[in-house]
Amino acid sequence: MADKKKMSVAEILAAARGEGKAAGKEAAMPADQTAAAQAETPQSSADSPAATPAAPKPGSAGRPSVKDILAMARSKGAAASPVDAAPAKPKPASKTAAGKPAPAKKPNAPVAGPKKNVQRDTASILAAARSGAKPGPVGKAEAPVVAKPQARSAAKPPPRPVPPRPARPAAKKPAKNAATDERRGFLGYAVGSFMAVGFTALSMTGGLFGLGLARFFFPNVLAEPPSRFKVGSKEGFPVGKVETKYVAQYGVWVVNSEFEGVQQIYALKTVCTHLGCTPNWLEAEQKFKCPCHGSGFYKDGINFEGPAPRPLERYAIRIADDGQLEVDKSKSFQEELGQWNDPESFVTA
Amino acid sequence: MHSNGFFLSDVAGFLGGYYTFLAIMNGVAAMILWRRQQRTGWAVFWASFAGVMMILASLALSGSASMVPVLPEAIRGLVNQLSGPVLYTLGTTAFLVLLFVFRKFFVQPMVAWTVFNASLLLLGLSMADENFAAIVMKPDNVPIVGLVYLLAFFTWVATKQAVVNDERIKQGLPVVEKVNDEKVLVWPDLVYTELICMVAVSALLLVWAIFLPAPLEEPASSVKTPNPSKAPWYFLGLQEMLVYFDPWYAGVVLPSLVVFGLMAMPYLDFNKRGNGYYSIEERKFSYLVWQFGFFELWITLIILGTFLRGPNWNFFGPFEYWTPYKVEVLNNVDLPQMFWVQWLNQPLPRAPQDAGLLTQIGYIFLREAPGLIVMGAYLVLLPPLLAITVFRGFYAKMGFIRYMVMANLMLLMLTLPLKMILRWTLNLKYIISIPEFSLNF
Numbered sequence A: 001m002a003d004k005k006k007m008s009v010a011e012i013l014a015a016a017r018g019e020g021k022a023a024g025k026e027a028a029m030p031a032d033q034t035a036a037a038q039a040e041t042p043q044s045s046a047d048s049p050a051a052t053p054a055a056p057k058p059g060s061a062g063r064p065s066v067k068d069i070l071a072m073a074r075s076k077g078a079a080a081s082p083v084d085a086a087p088a089k090p091k092p093a094s095k096t097a098a099g100k101p102a103p104a105k106k107p108n109a110p111v112a113g114p115k116k117n118v119q120r121d122t123a124s125i126l127a128a129a130r131s132g133a134k135p136g137p138v139g140k141a142e143a144p145v146v147a148k149p150q151a152r153s154a155a156k157p158p159p160r161p162v163p164p165r166p167a168r169p170a171a172k173k174p175a176k177n178a179a180t181d182e183r184r185g186f187l188g189y190a191v192g193s194f195m196a197v198g199f200t201a202l203s204m205t206g207g208l209f210g211l212g213l214a215r216f217f218f219p220n221v222l223a224e225p226p227s228r229f230k231v232g233s234k235e236g237f238p239v240g241k242v243e244t245k246y247v248a249q250y251g252v253w254v255v256n257s258e259f260e261g262v263q264q265i266y267a268l269k270t271v272c273t274h275l276g277c278t279p280n281w282l283e284a285e286q287k288f289k290c291p292c293h294g295s296g297f298y299k300d301g302i303n304f305e306g307p308a309p310r311p312l313e314r315y316a317i318r319i320a321d322d323g324q325l326e327v328d329k330s331k332s333f334q335e336e337l338g339q340w341n342d343p344e345s346f347v348t349a
Numbered sequence B: 001m002h003s004n005g006f007f008l009s010d011v012a013g014f015l016g017g018y019y020t021f022l023a024i025m026n027g028v029a030a031m032i033l034w035r036r037q038q039r040t041g042w043a044v045f046w047a048s049f050a051g052v053m054m055i056l057a058s059l060a061l062s063g064s065a066s067m068v069p070v071l072p073e074a075i076r077g078l079v080n081q082l083s084g085p086v087l088y089t090l091g092t093t094a095f096l097v098l099l100f101v102f103r104k105f106f107v108q109p110m111v112a113w114t115v116f117n118a119s120l121l122l123l124g125l126s127m128a129d130e131n132f133a134a135i136v137m138k139p140d141n142v143p144i145v146g147l148v149y150l151l152a153f154f155t156w157v158a159t160k161q162a163v164v165n166d167e168r169i170k171q172g173l174p175v176v177e178k179v180n181d182e183k184v185l186v187w188p189d190l191v192y193t194e195l196i197c198m199v200a201v202s203a204l205l206l207v208w209a210i211f212l213p214a215p216l217e218e219p220a221s222s223v224k225t226p227n228p229s230k231a232p233w234y235f236l237g238l239q240e241m242l243v244y245f246d247p248w249y250a251g252v253v254l255p256s257l258v259v260f261g262l263m264a265m266p267y268l269d270f271n272k273r274g275n276g277y278y279s280i281e282e283r284k285f286s287y288l289v290w291q292f293g294f295f296e297l298w299i300t301l302i303i304l305g306t307f308l309r310g311p312n313w314n315f316f317g318p319f320e321y322w323t324p325y326k327v328e329v330l331n332n333v334d335l336p337q338m339f340w341v342q343w344l345n346q347p348l349p350r351a352p353q354d355a356g357l358l359t360q361i362g363y364i365f366l367r368e369a370p371g372l373i374v375m376g377a378y379l380v381l382l383p384p385l386l387a388i389t390v391f392r393g394f395y396a397k398m399g400f401i402r403y404m405v406m407a408n409l410m411l412l413m414l415t416l417p418l419k420m421i422l423r424w425t426l427n428l429k430y431i432i433s434i435p436e437f438s439l440n441f
Helices: A009-038 A042-046 A066-083 A093-099 A108-116 A122-131 A142-155 A168-182 A185-191 A194-216 B004-036 B040-060 B073-082 B085-101 B109-127 B130-136 B142-170 B186-211 B233-244 B247-268 B281-308 B335-343 B357-367 B369-388 B392-426
Strands: A228-232 A252-259 A262-269 A280-282 A287-289 A303-305 A314-319 A325-333
Touching: A009 A066, A252 A325, A262 A325, B004 B040, B004 B109, B004 B130, B040 B109, B085 B281, B085 B392, B109 B130, B109 B142, B130 B281, B142 B233, B142 B281, B233 B247, B233 B281, B233 B392, B247 B392, B281 B392, B335 B369, B357 B369, B369 B392
Parallel strands: none
Antiparallel strands: A228 A325, A252 A262, A262 A314, A280 A287, A314 A325
């Protein structure tokens, strides 16, 4: 195990299991000898149903499932528990094992402790506890370190007998469960379990938060200018005029110009078709010129220079009921798709 | 441009310091050369150059705006008239080729020092021009000036070592890196150097931040684009590419290909030589392709975008006033237009009104046939053609897949200069132009 350079997760787990078993046996052996007089045979508890399912697994080379890992931890607990738990309470041996994987660590301390040092100061106890088998997966770097003390302790004569101690967690847990079942059971009928209460509260809070968030997307006041707006009567746009005063608020040029031989008033979108910058209208050169990459458009919006691949887009424009021109930004018309022939895209001047 | 006097008295203080710095720098250089007693002639030359710099400094600090040394108006006018994207690109290419071909001459320290001082002097004389100073001394652009000098320096150092090594290899000697392979320790040698650099750079940045504050502007507005509107300096090469290509290609495909190509490089390189030491002769192809991609297609485009692209992304000479009203004829035509209308004298194939989608797509293919054929030939026929002619040896060494990756990466890289040339000569806008699906190439 230690001589291998790289260990897969499966190998590490298998190794940990092997140690667990060894530690369990080791712990069980002295207990066997000393506690024999107390008429309780740990052998039977070691063969208890909790331990058996874990036994055949470690040999398998495949990736261990979570179930396997838990079973491993349990088997350790079960194997180690006879030392202290079994003599005190024969029945809950299986329960301890199933309930808590953690005690697997504890029983090792008294096993390794006495054999190392006669004086029992804190440091030595801690060191002994640390040198013991680590439950669960072992890191690559840890594997050899963990393995060594095990090998040594296995070679050494069995440690001093450990007086059996009552298992605290084992005693508490069933009591609590029993109490819930019997006396406070009505609480369960009233509000469900505390888990259920917690999750209900959580989901309600989440739901309320979600509703609040949804409300946030529909503000009371919309700062955005309306997508339909009036720009005055046709007379305000003499032939050849490019009105730039709506650019800042609406992003629209209103132009009176000729397109395919027809004098039209139309609304051009102020977005360059190359990368979306806002071009400037250059009156002297009679063209829209984009500051970003130099695209140029004629007055009718047709691209003629620079990288812009297609003409500017038009917004819908119409004569409203009161005779004013009304631009509708919710509809746009693209020349390359032939949409500029759409009567909605212009007003005949 | 208009009130030159005010500007000159403003910039005079800076120029005084600048020339004094040049004088001190050259004085120290002359002293070092003199001490070595090897190049006393050069020492005298640089000492007198330092004297000239002192005179220029005192002229700049004289308090009279007319005394500030500046390039003659005639030269500035000529430079402005001559400069344009074509001349700039061809000029920088010619300059880089010159540096490469005569690298043995330029790596000599005294030659390099002369070029360095000449460029600094030219920069100082140009900086007394208001339009030049407005661009070069703009806080955004100062780092680009630094970039030019830093890149020049590092390239020079590497080239110098490569030239020395090439000479040694030719004579059958081991390369310098093998001979002089003294090891230094990370601690303390490297860590100390890094610490000192860290402190120095922090101090520099602090001083820089105090003297050249960040140019903050008004809040952004979606309907107001600054003119000129420039990308961050490191993206100005991309912005220049966008002049020639559609955004999906210049903004997405080409930059991704740059990254992909850089990652592919170690796997495409089959030349085992030049590993661990500088050499140009031993890896000429790799060296030239790299330097072309880096200097020609990235750095010069950044410099062009920073200093020479003004309002409306028009090209401006280095001493030209950045007027947004400059008229530049940029009319350009798509290849289908050129092919069908100009050469075949017939209208563009256009699907009849209310035709089905498939018919429309068919007409689009017909319309774009010349461009598609040209591009297909370029990307499909050219690699095998090159494999049996120019790159015969490469193909044999690299195998099919590696060769095809290399050839295609190179051809795609070359689309940029080729497109630039086509734009300048034929006013070609797009080879394939399908605005119906926003697909242009």
